[in-house]
Amino acid sequence: xxxxxxxxxxxxxxxxxxxxxxxxxxxxxxxxxxxxxxxxxxxxxxxxxxxxxxxxxxxxxxxxxxxxxxxxxxxxxxxxxxxxxxxxxxxxxxxxxxxxxxxxxxxxxxxxxxxxxxxxxxxxxxxxxxx
Numbered sequence: 001x002x003x004x005x006x007x008x009x010x011x012x013x014x015x016x017x018x019x020x021x022x023x024x025x026x027x028x029x030x031x032x033x034x035x036x037x038x039x040x041x042x043x044x045x046x047x048x049x050x051x052x053x054x055x056x057x058x059x060x061x062x063x064x065x066x067x068x069x070x071x072x073x074x075x076x077x078x079x080x081x082x083x084x085x086x087x088x089x090x091x092x093x094x095x096x097x098x099x100x101x102x103x104x105x106x107x108x109x110x111x112x113x114x115x116x117x118x119x120x121x122x123x124x125x126x127x128x129x130x131x
Contacts (some may be wrong), residue, residue, distance in 0.1 A: 042093070045093070055086070063079050095124065
């Protein structure tokens with residue numbers, strides 16, 4: 001996967017924008033009440049996220065090895081840049097999934113839950129921008 005790859009989650013059946021979008025949206029709270037489980041927005045792409053994180057883990061081990069083997073500084077910095085880009089790609093995918101599912105569902109339910117999810121998302125975006 002390159003840094004331009006994004007791990008968007010297609011709207012699964014039963015969620016807003018999914019194949020049966022005319023059905024009532026399933027909020028995370030409703031899902032929890034019905035099944036006793038909480039499903040996050042990224043769940044439909046969980047295996048892709050895990051595979052990507054495994055590759056990132058390998059990149060980090062490679063960086064460790066490069067320093068241990070005293071490789072050229074610029075080569076190490078290049079690999080650090082690639083690792084940061086890979087993490088940013090995962091972060092943007094997770095943020096998009098969060099906005100598309102958790103925040104949207106909370107906003108549709110109205111009340112304090114929607115406002116709280118928006119504040120939470122704004123704070124997460126601020127942290128990502130600062131990093």
